[in-house]
Amino acid sequence: xxxxxxxxxxxxxxxxxxxxxxxxxxxxxxxxxxxxxxxxxxxxxxxxxxxxxxxxxxxxxxxxxxxxxxxxxxxxxxxxxxxxxxxxxxxxxxxxxxxxxxxxxxxxxxxxxxxxxxxxxxxxxxxxxxxxxxxxxxxxxxxxxxxxxxxxxxxxxxxxxxxxxxxxxxxxxxxxxxxxxxxxxxxxxxxxxxxxxxxxxxxxxxxxxxxxxxxxxxxxxxxxxxxxxxxxxxxxxxxxxxxxxxxxxxxxxxxxxxxxxxxxxxxxxxxxx
Amino acid sequence: xxxxxxxxxxxxxxxxxxxxxxxxxxxxxxxxxxxxxxxxxxxxxxxxxxxxxxxxxxxxxxxxxxxxxxxxxxxxxxxxxxxxxxxxxxxxxxxxxxxxxxxxxxxxxxxxxxxxxxxxxxxxxxxxxxxxxxxxxxxxxxxxxxxxxxxxxxxxxxxxxxxxxxxxxxxxxxxxxxxxxxxxxxxxxxxxxxxxxxxxxxxxxxxxxxxxxxxxxxxxxxxxxxxxxxxxxxxxxxxxxxxxxxxxxxxxxxxxxxxxxxxxxxxx
Numbered sequence: 272x273x274x275x276x277x278x279x280x281x282x283x284x285x286x287x288x289x290x291x292x293x294x295x296x297x298x299x300x301x302x303x304x305x306x307x308x309x310x311x312x313x314x315x316x317x318x319x320x321x322x323x324x325x326x327x328x329x330x331x332x333x334x335x336x337x338x339x340x341x342x343x344x345x346x347x348x349x350x351x352x353x354x355x356x357x358x359x360x361x362x363x364x365x366x367x368x369x370x371x372x373x374x375x376x377x378x379x380x381x382x383x384x385x386x387x388x389x390x391x392x393x394x395x396x397x398x399x400x401x402x403x404x405x406x407x408x409x410x411x412x413x414x415x416x417x418x419x420x421x422x423x424x425x426x427x428x429x430x431x432x433x434x435x436x437x438x439x440x441x442x443x444x445x446x447x448x449x450x451x452x453x454x455x456x457x458x459x460x461x462x463x464x465x466x467x468x469x470x471x472x473x474x475x476x477x478x479x480x481x482x483x484x485x486x487x488x489x490x491x492x493x494x495x496x497x498x499x500x501x502x503x504x505x506x507x508x509x510x511x512x513x514x515x516x517x518x519x520x521x522x523x524x525x526x527x528x529x530x531x532x533x534x535x536x537x538x539x540x541x542x543x544x
Numbered sequence: 545x546x547x548x549x550x551x552x553x554x555x556x557x558x559x560x561x562x563x564x565x566x567x568x569x570x571x572x573x574x575x576x577x578x579x580x581x582x583x584x585x586x587x588x589x590x591x592x593x594x595x596x597x598x599x600x601x602x603x604x605x606x607x608x609x610x611x612x613x614x615x616x617x618x619x620x621x622x623x624x625x626x627x628x629x630x631x632x633x634x635x636x637x638x639x640x641x642x643x644x645x646x647x648x649x650x651x652x653x654x655x656x657x658x659x660x661x662x663x664x665x666x667x668x669x670x671x672x673x674x675x676x677x678x679x680x681x682x683x684x685x686x687x688x689x690x691x692x693x694x695x696x697x698x699x700x701x702x703x704x705x706x707x708x709x710x711x712x713x714x715x716x717x718x719x720x721x722x723x724x725x726x727x728x729x730x731x732x733x734x735x736x737x738x739x740x741x742x743x744x745x746x747x748x749x750x751x752x753x754x755x756x757x758x759x760x761x762x763x764x765x766x767x768x769x770x771x772x773x774x775x776x777x778x779x780x781x782x783x784x785x786x787x788x789x790x791x792x793x794x795x796x797x798x799x800x801x802x803x804x805x806x807x808x809x810x811x812x
Contacts, residue, residue: 526562
């Protein structure tokens with residue numbers, strides 16, 4: 272690692288990138304994290320390659336099947352969902368599919384769902400497990416998190432308290448022998464404490480998935496990057512349907528359906544300057 | 545203004561429209577915070593007055609509008625060496641869509657190194673520390689990162705240039721110009737305490753830092769300042785993306801990669 276600072280540090284990097292990750296040799300071959308993509312990694316399943324790219328680690332068939340399912344079970348072709356609606360509005364507005372879906376994935380980094388919650392959920396589990404190992408009571412960990420964020424990421428849900436995805440992903444984890452990890456057990460304990468306590472919150476999909484992936488061994492940043500395409504498969508159907516309808520007909524809003532709560536009419540020219 | 549809540553209605557304090565008599569989906573008149581946009585503002589209001597009105601709910605004073613316009617000029621083009629403009633040019637140079645070039649500029653210009661979130665953090669610091677040098681000393685020296693955030697930990701004091709040697713001339717010029725509008729106390733305080741602030745941050749003030757202080761002086765919140773910083777830097781990104789398009793990728797630097805070894809691990 273260079274000890275340079277300031278402009279010397281920048282000068283050291285002009286035009287050249289030293290990379291562990293890979294490069295391509297036009298007309299010849301591609302190196303992907305130290306391996307020839309077409310000769311050594313060509314039989315890889317796409318998700319396997321995706322998580323290999325993130326972690327530089329290989330995963331068992333069971334782990335990959337669970338990671339596949341984590342994406343599959345949360346792919347909802349429902350354009351009411353805010354991120355999906357962005358893709359569909361792009362279709363209705365006759366934008367391109369790439370722009371619509373890229374923007375939809377970008378807004379999936381929300382604070383009440385998606386990546387914002389996912390990062391908080393896995394960080395909370397990792398921190399709580401460490402604190403419990405240090406002798407702190409689970410209830411105190413929960414109270415501390417509530418004081419910081421006023422909610423527990425992975426518990427409760429914007430629309431309803433309970434999650435239709437959880438029994439299915441937990442059943443699969445059971446079938447794969449992956450439902451006894453320490454983080455999943457901790458997540459269950461947290462749910463029990465929250466549900467039987469005054470908070471009355473159940474675990475949602477973000478909570479269970481964070482625990483399952485923490486048990487697989489991904490760090491918060493690895494988990495965050497792994498989840499990027501989580502909602503993707505639910506977006507294209509909405510785009511297609513909106514693009515096939517007459518233009519501008521997805522959720523049209525008449526003027527009267529805008530509930531105005533601001534200032535009454537006032538003149539511009541005589542305003543105070 | 546109806547008090548009746550409809551399940552499909554949108555609530556807003558910003559915008560009211562009156563429908564044409566023969567089409568409930570076409571506006572006959574639009575009002576922004578009460579001002580008739582097409583009937584009165586159009587042709588009379590400046591772009592920056594509209595901008596200020598949208599965010600702050602009130603029309604700006606003349607000095608505030610002048611200051612926002614000056615800031616908009618300062619931020620309009622970060623130049624082709626800036627990462628966000630570089631990203632936009634990556635779109636332009638290969639014929640990507642116009643929107644994708646702007647999305648690229650927004651994504652890259654959103655960060656904590658010279659980007660929108662840096663302005664957000666710097667404005668949060670102004671809200672916490674104000675003109676108290678000791679409060680700044682504490683704030684800069686402590687870890688202000690929230691665990692579990694999607695944003696990485698700051699690697700330098702927000703609003704300062706970690707690779708700078710001294711305050712860059714355009715930063716000084718911007719600071720001097722904006723402080724001259726006398727719209728608040730923070731920019732002039734920053735001018736007077738620049739050396740002390742830079743010593744605490746261990747690096748010189750950046751343009752994002754001058755912008756953050758200016759936006760704070762104009763009364764914008766950190767959320768609003770972040771949005772405005774993203775918005776006001778787009779013109780240059782757009783122009784550079786368009787300029788690169790006919791030049792093509794052959795005249796755009798491709799760079800080189802030197803591979804260093806890496807071995808995969810089993811996940812056990």
